[in-house]
Structures are given as C-alpha cells and as structure tokens.
Amino acid sequence: MxxxxxxxxxxxxxxxxxxxxxxxxxxxxxxxxxxxxxxxxxxxxxxxxxxxxxxxxxxxxxxxxxxxxxxxxxxxxxxxxxxxxxxxxxxxxxxxxxxxPLLLEFIAGCVIGRLYEAKLIPPRSLAATLIFLASAVIVWSAWHTPESLLTRAIIWGLPAALVVAAALSFEPDAQKSPSRAGLLLGDASYSIYLSHIIFFLMFNLVAKRAGIVHGFSEIALFYGTIGTAIALVGGLIVYSTIERPMSQLLAGLSKPKAKMDTPLQRSSSS
Known part of the structure; x- marks a missing residue:
C-alpha cells in the first residue's frame, strides 16, 4: 500500500x-x-x-x-x-x-501477563460478563469515536484489555479440548493482521460500487459481519499460500545438515 x-x-x-x-x-x-x-x-x-x-x-x-x-x-x-x-x-x-498514550496499552498487556502468572485472572463465572460489557463499549465507540489518543487508549484500550484478561479464564479448558479452527486462526493471526486492511478496502470498494451501503449504521453492520468474514478468509488464504510455505522453507534452510561420514571415518569406527 x-x-x-x-x-x-x-x-x-x-x-x-x-x-x-x-x-x-x-x-x-x-x-x-x-x-x-x-x-x-x-x-x-x-x-x-x-x-x-x-x-x-x-x-x-x-x-x-x-x-x-x-x-x-x-x-x-x-x-x-x-x-x-x-x-x-x-x-x-x-x-x-x-x-x-498508545504505549499505555503495552503496559496493560504486561500487567495482564503478570496477573495470569499469579493466577489472578477473573473467574469464568465473571469472564463472560466482562467480555460482553467490554465488547458493548467497543461497539458503542463506533458511534462515538475518541478524539484524542489518550481517550482512544482508554475507550478502546481498556475494554480490549478486559476482553484479553477475561478470555484467559477459558485457557485451561481450551488446552484440554483444543479447537482445530481456533488453532488455525491462531496460526494465521499474523497473516490476518497484515492483510485484513486490504480485504476490507476491497470489500468497501465493492459495497460502494454496488450501492448496498448507505448510512453509517449499515456500514458498521456490513463491516462487522460480512467484512470481517471476508478478511478472515482472506487472511487464511494468505497464510496457507504465503506465510506457511515461506516459514517451512526458512525452517528447512535453518536446520543443520546431517554430517556425512567419510569412508575413512566409517572404516575406523567399524
């Protein structure tokens, strides 16, 4: 871009x-x-x-x-x-x-990590409620976009931190019964992150050309559902066609080659 x-x-x-x-x-x-x-x-x-x-x-x-x-x-x-x-x-x-002020979000991440180590993450009985409330604030902010970066770090960063902290409550269950779809999305998360803006822009262009999006509420609805689904699928394609093959290639190149014995070494060891 x-x-x-x-x-x-x-x-x-x-x-x-x-x-x-x-x-x-x-x-x-x-x-x-x-x-x-x-x-x-x-x-x-x-x-x-x-x-x-x-x-x-x-x-x-x-x-x-x-x-x-x-x-x-x-x-x-x-x-x-x-x-x-x-x-x-x-x-x-x-x-x-x-x-x-966006650096405050990194502080939040460090604090969450330490709380997880100390087993002070919210219990599962409270986690779902926290995720719902925090997500509601993030959705509400779509109609009340923060004007300053400090406000942004609070209105977007704090609910996002609560979602992460609450989601960690389900980590033990996820380890016992891992989801293949969840693991795939986790593996592809970096590809999704790097490519999602491209697929969102493509979706936005098609939606505007087709005239299916008019008001802001419709834009938020389409982006939050169809746009997100397209970005996820696009990110998975990027992962399977670019990131994973490239990672496998680099991993193969970085592995030390097996040392082959010379005829003299083989005869001396026998």
Whole structure:
C-alpha cells in the first residue's frame, strides 16, 4: 500500500518516496497530522509494527534487571514517556510515536501477563460478563469515536484489555479440548493482521460500487459481519499460500545438515 504523502513537501500525493521505504524498513515513523494515530509508514499497518519493535527493545533492556523489578521498570519507562508526550506537543514522527498514550496499552498487556502468572485472572463465572460489557463499549465507540489518543487508549484500550484478561479464564479448558479452527486462526493471526486492511478496502470498494451501503449504521453492520468474514478468509488464504510455505522453507534452510561420514571415518569406527 502506498504511503499517503499529501501535504508533505517534495512529495506528490500518493507517490512512493524511497526515503519512506528505507525509514519503514528501519522502523522509523513519520508524522501525519490527518491520521488518527498521527504517524504512518510505507505500508499503512506498519506503524503498529513500529510500536511492537519499540516495546521489544524496552522489554529486552529490562531483562537485564532482576526479575522482581522487570515489570516495574517497563511500567515506569512507558508511563514516563507517555507523561512527556502529554506535556510537550511533539510534531516529529519518532518523538511523537514513542511518547504516545498508545504505549499505555503495552503496559496493560504486561500487567495482564503478570496477573495470569499469579493466577489472578477473573473467574469464568465473571469472564463472560466482562467480555460482553467490554465488547458493548467497543461497539458503542463506533458511534462515538475518541478524539484524542489518550481517550482512544482508554475507550478502546481498556475494554480490549478486559476482553484479553477475561478470555484467559477459558485457557485451561481450551488446552484440554483444543479447537482445530481456533488453532488455525491462531496460526494465521499474523497473516490476518497484515492483510485484513486490504480485504476490507476491497470489500468497501465493492459495497460502494454496488450501492448496498448507505448510512453509517449499515456500514458498521456490513463491516462487522460480512467484512470481517471476508478478511478472515482472506487472511487464511494468505497464510496457507504465503506465510506457511515461506516459514517451512526458512525452517528447512535453518536446520543443520546431517554430517556425512567419510569412508575413512566409517572404516575406523567399524
């Protein structure tokens, strides 16, 4: 997907700039005022990968600390960066991205992980209710889109964290009776994640050309049902035709080749 360079000096709208490709390959975002997350990458979803790699770097550094202080270090580091971002109005891609309130969602993930280790995840009797309520808030937010990234981290991030935490309550049952469909979707999750926007855009184009979507309620309904189904099927196709064969090929190349004995070695061992 081409980067949107509208309004950027020296770039034609929709043009592919070599510098943008290089920066994306090195996980360096750039600032885009018109986007809700304010940062972008050569491939649109690439901005989320930049956050992911940044978190890995922070997490890797904290692994050098004593186990008892690792979670505290991650939380303090990310919280401090968010506080700096709230105090200063950054307009540079890296400084804005890595002080964004979206980092709070990584803190939530770390806390959920620690709660799971401590067996403090909500009981199954409460989990279904939490998932329903959190999902209802996310659906409600479709008609009340958060205006700021801090509000977004709260209105979208907190319910999403509750869904994850509550879903972990069913993990023991899932391990006892694993679902083949669920395991397949889990294996294909990265392909689904990277490709879903393409299938959504294709679905949106067809829906508009066919004139079957008019009001916002219809758009939300179609995207939430048919669009999601198409994105899942498309992601599974990408996984089976690209990711899995590529992973198998790389795994085969990385395996050490069996060392063959020479005739001299075979005769000496006999």
């Amino acid at each position: 081409r980067a949107n360079n509208e309004g950027r000096p020296g770039h034609l709208p929709g043009a592919i700039a070599p510098l943008d490709v290089v920066r994306s390959l090195f996980f360096i975002p750039w600032f885009e005022e018109h986007l809700s997350q304010r940062i972008s990458a050569f491939y649109f979803l690439g901005w989320t990968l930049m956050y992911e790699m940044f978190f890995y770097c922070v997490f890797a550094v904290t692994l050098t600390l004593p186990r008892s202080t690792q979670l505290k270090a991650v939380v303090l580091c990310l919280a401090a960066l968010v506080a700096i971002g709230l105090l200063f109005d950054f307009r540079n891609g890296m400084s804005f991205a890595y002080t964004s």
